[in-house]
Amino acid sequence: MNSISESYKTHPIHLNHIIPLDFKHVLKLPDSHTWTSLSNDYDPPINYPNADSSIPIIDLCDPNAAELIRNACEQWGVFQLTGHGIPVALLEDIEYQTRRLFSLPAEQKLRAVRSQETSTGYGVARIAEFFPKLMWSEGFSVMGSPAEHARQLWPHHHTKFCDVMEDYQKEMKRLSERIIMLMLESLGLAREDLKWLKPNKGSKQAQGLLQLNSYPVCPDPTRAMGLAPHTDSSLLTLLYQSNISGLQVLQDNSGWVTVQPLAGALVVNIGDLMHILSNGQFKTVLHRAVVNKTQHRLSIAYFYGPPRDVMVSPAMKLTDGDHPPLYRPVTWKEYLDAKAIYFNKALELIRFDAIDAKR
Numbered sequence: 001m002n003s004i005s006e007s008y009k010t011h012p013i014h015l016n017h018i019i020p021l022d023f024k025h026v027l028k029l030p031d032s033h034t035w036t037s038l039s040n041d042y043d044p045p046i047n048y049p050n051a052d053s054s055i056p057i058i059d060l061c062d063p064n065a066a067e068l069i070r071n072a073c074e075q076w077g078v079f080q081l082t083g084h085g086i087p088v089a090l091l092e093d094i095e096y097q098t099r100r101l102f103s104l105p106a107e108q109k110l111r112a113v114r115s116q117e118t119s120t121g122y123g124v125a126r127i128a129e130f131f132p133k134l135m136w137s138e139g140f141s142v143m144g145s146p147a148e149h150a151r152q153l154w155p156h157h158h159t160k161f162c163d164v165m166e167d168y169q170k171e172m173k174r175l176s177e178r179i180i181m182l183m184l185e186s187l188g189l190a191r192e193d194l195k196w197l198k199p200n201k202g203s204k205q206a207q208g209l210l211q212l213n214s215y216p217v218c219p220d221p222t223r224a225m226g227l228a229p230h231t232d233s234s235l236l237t238l239l240y241q242s243n244i245s246g247l248q249v250l251q252d253n254s255g256w257v258t259v260q261p262l263a264g265a266l267v268v269n270i271g272d273l274m275h276i277l278s279n280g281q282f283k284t285v286l287h288r289a290v291v292n293k294t295q296h297r298l299s300i301a302y303f304y305g306p307p308r309d310v311m312v313s314p315a316m317k318l319t320d321g322d323h324p325p326l327y328r329p330v331t332w333k334e335y336l337d338a339k340a341i342y343f344n345k346a347l348e349l350i351r352f353d354a355i356d357a358k359r
């Protein structure tokens with residue numbers, strides 16, 4: 001079993017936090033989805049007019065890509081990637097199949113609902129249980145072949161859906177590995193410093209989760225939350241947000257900044273594990289998704305993480321007397337378990353200063 005499934009099995013979720021609202025038939029924002037009490041989350045987002053202070057855009061073919069990536073990861077923890085080589089047709093296909101899925105009637109989508117202990121299928125975002133109000137979104141999670149759930153959705157027409165989901169995961173895995181190599185290089189690390197990245201044999205396989213997100217049109221977007229603020233637990237996340245804005249990242253001292261959709265680009269988010277591996281040098285970025293009144297927004301996130309038995313720790317070469325390791329080593333499973341209990345506090349809890357304070 002993979003780390004994500006294993007952790008989700010250990011931390012089953014309450015049924016209320018699995019089944020989404022039938023958004024199509026709701027004309028007024030229900031109290032269950034009204035977030036007025038968290039008013040400080042509603043500071044208007046900042047849209048920088050000046051390109052120098054907005055989220056970096058990096059072309060993967062740029063000869064200085066590694067250096068640009070390093071700057072972006074240190075300052076922002078997020079950047080937009082162009083020149084990544086993912087065929088436009090595949091991006092169009094995955095968007096089409098995602099829309100096809102979420103356009104189904106609610107009762108049909110519920111045939112593929114996630115069970116309380118599993119990580120794949122249809123349902124609300126797992127972080128729902130940490131917030132008093134529900135989010136204006138629904139999701140579908142895939143790991144490997146989605147055939148079992150897809151058959152429930154379309155008994156006779158699921159092959160294309162499955163092919164696209166599998167092709168997309170393969171491409172995302174390959175691209176994630178390429179980006180991670182550049183990140184390591186930019187930190188002065190070599191492939192040998194992360195032996196598991198390109199394993200020769202089967203057991204040490206990197207793990208990935210594909211998350212399709214749907215944010216239906218919302219009657220009152222200023223009081224609703226698409227996806228509440230969180231950091232990703234992955235090493236990195238590749239997000240395709242198509243052409244409708246909604247993703248925002250929190251930048252120190254500035255507030256929420258919108259990541260403006262850029263045709264064909266992928267958003268690269270630094271996850272908690274990469275923050276640990278870089279000994280805090282790369283930022284893990286707090287982000288959220290907001291909703292709108294007129295357009296049904298979709299996003300497709302691929303979370304890339306290490307093989308199940310690998311301990312992630314601050315890279316030795318990045319630590320010395322002046323830069324002691326900030327975090328204790330963790331496997332992805334252990335970290336997901338901590339996240340399932342402590343959510344956005346999990347990272348703090350594995351910091352050495354927090355561990356020392358408890359002694």
Ligand SMILES: O=C(O)CCC(=O)C(=O)O
Pocket residue numbers: 211213227232239241246247248287288289298299301
């Ligand atoms: O929809 C988005 O833009 C963000 C999605 C996201 O953060 C996630 O799936 O973890």
Ligand SMILES: [Fe+2]
Pocket residue numbers: 230231232237287
């Ligand atoms: Fe996220």
